[in-house]
Amino acid sequence: MNRLGRSAVRVGPLGFGAAALGNLYTEVGEEQAHAAVDAAWRNGVRYFDTAPHYGLGLSERRLGQALRGRPRAAYTLSTKVGRLLEPVRGDDPDDDLAGGFAVPATHRRVWDFSADGVRRALDASLERLGVDHVDIVYLHDPDDHAEAAFREGYPALERLRAEGVVGAIGAGMNQTAMLTRFVRDTDVDVVLCAGRYTLLDQSALTGLFPAALDRGTSVVVGGAFNSGLLADPRPGATYDYAPAPAGLVERALRLKAVTDRHGTSLRAAALAFCAAHPAVASVLVGARSAAEVDDCARGLAAPVPAALWTDLRAEGLLPAGAPVPGRQDT
Numbered sequence: 001m002n003r004l005g006r007s008a009v010r011v012g013p014l015g016f017g018a019a020a021l022g023n024l025y026t027e028v029g030e031e032q033a034h035a036a037v038d039a040a041w042r043n044g045v046r047y048f049d050t051a052p053h054y055g056l057g058l059s060e061r062r063l064g065q066a067l068r069g070r071p072r073a074a075y076t077l078s079t080k081v082g083r084l085l086e087p088v089r090g091d092d093p094d095d096d097l098a099g100g101f102a103v104p105a106t107h108r109r110v111w112d113f114s115a116d117g118v119r120r121a122l123d124a125s126l127e128r129l130g131v132d133h134v135d136i137v138y139l140h141d142p143d144d145h146a147e148a149a150f151r152e153g154y155p156a157l158e159r160l161r162a163e164g165v166v167g168a169i170g171a172g173m174n175q176t177a178m179l180t181r182f183v184r185d186t187d188v189d190v191v192l193c194a195g196r197y198t199l200l201d202q203s204a205l206t207g208l209f210p211a212a213l214d215r216g217t218s219v220v221v222g223g224a225f226n227s228g229l230l231a232d233p234r235p236g237a238t239y240d241y242a243p244a245p246a247g248l249v250e251r252a253l254r255l256k257a258v259t260d261r262h263g264t265s266l267r268a269a270a271l272a273f274c275a276a277h278p279a280v281a282s283v284l285v286g287a288r289s290a291a292e293v294d295d296c297a298r299g300l301a302a303p304v305p306a307a308l309w310t311d312l313r314a315e316g317l318l319p320a321g322a323p324v325p326g327r328q329d330t
Contacts, residue, residue: 001046002281004218005189007161007168009135011076011282013275014300015047016040017222020288021062022055023102025238028288030062037066039290043297049192049220049284050129051080051140051172052121053109055101057128064129072131079129080140080172081121082153083109100241113145113153122160133165138172138192146178154186161189174223174240176208183211190281195223195240197277199230199255199270199312200248202322209279218281221274225285230255230270255317262308268299269308273318275300276325 001010021033028036040048048067050059060079067075085107096105112121122137137157142149149171157169171182172192179191191212197204197219204219212219225231228238233252237244244252256266274283283300287293304325312318 002218004136004168004170004281005216007189009076009168009189011047011220012045013282014043014045014271014297015049015220015282015284016045016293017284017286018048018050018059018063019054019286020059021050022053022057022059024054024100024286024288025102027102032289033062034066035290036287036293037063039293040287040297041070043293045293045297046075047078047282047284048075049078049136049222051083051138052085052125052128053080053083053099053140055103056096056099056105056107056109057085057124058101058103060125060128064131068130076135077129077131078136078138079122079125079134080138081118081125081157082111082113082140082142082145082149084112084117084121085124086110111145113139113142113148115152115156115159118153118156118160122165135166136168136170136190137166138170138190140172141174142171143173143175143178150181150185154182154188158187172220172222176204180207180211183208183215183217188217190218190220192220192222192284194221195226197221197274197280198224198226199266199273199318200226200239200251202319205319205322209277212279219277219279220282220284221280222284222286224270224274224283225267231267233266251317254315255312258311258315258317259308262305262311264302264304264308265299267295268302269304271296271300272304272325273322276323278323 093104168189170188170190259266285296309324
């Protein structure tokens, strides 16, 4: 287990990202959602991450239900603040597909990084999860709300940590520039970097990861498969939650050809690559079924041939400065 920054909170190398439990893209049944969490537990996963944004609270409710009955001290739980969920009036709500989730739009998301908003969001999350505390709270996607996030949201999290309400605090985003600012200018324990450290995108290498190592801040990597393309590269696959450009599909297929040649799955290589960097404490995988969880657990546990990384570098598919399993290149 890896400690997050200077906090007492620890996470394992593989974490369960619960966005899919909120019906990301398509519906996931109750039994299937519960089975996915059960599979994660069976495979030794003890870090679970969710957010109010995921299915307008559905992910939090399902994750809480699936974890109920397990000793609270036996697992690490994180959620996020920055979006309040307000009920929408009307007997026949629209769907939330524009927000990315196949759920009725019974609520609307309201951005709020104020101190009061942070407290209210956390209280609502605890109620949906059915727990008395979470271990980690992230400021969620403050891209267009930097002033409020740094002026009010972060200090509110710092107070919650000082009061012992949460064990670790941080920010979670799909970009590196503002996460690097959080690492350099605040006392966050951890940042959740989604999609910016993968076999297709290593932008976290140049600013965020060096800053994290220098400050002793941990990084949790999300989006190791870039929202689908690296899990199953093909035309029509998604990249960053949108249809993947043809050039990236072609590059992903080249990556797959090399992994196939070495008898390794692209998914296993993608996870191993993310986990190899010394700044990374955990890799979150978003799974929507027990089979997907089992596949990820097997993939991260399986050794990847050293020659694979050599070939990826030789074919220009991996930068020379990216650490790989078994060696710490700089």
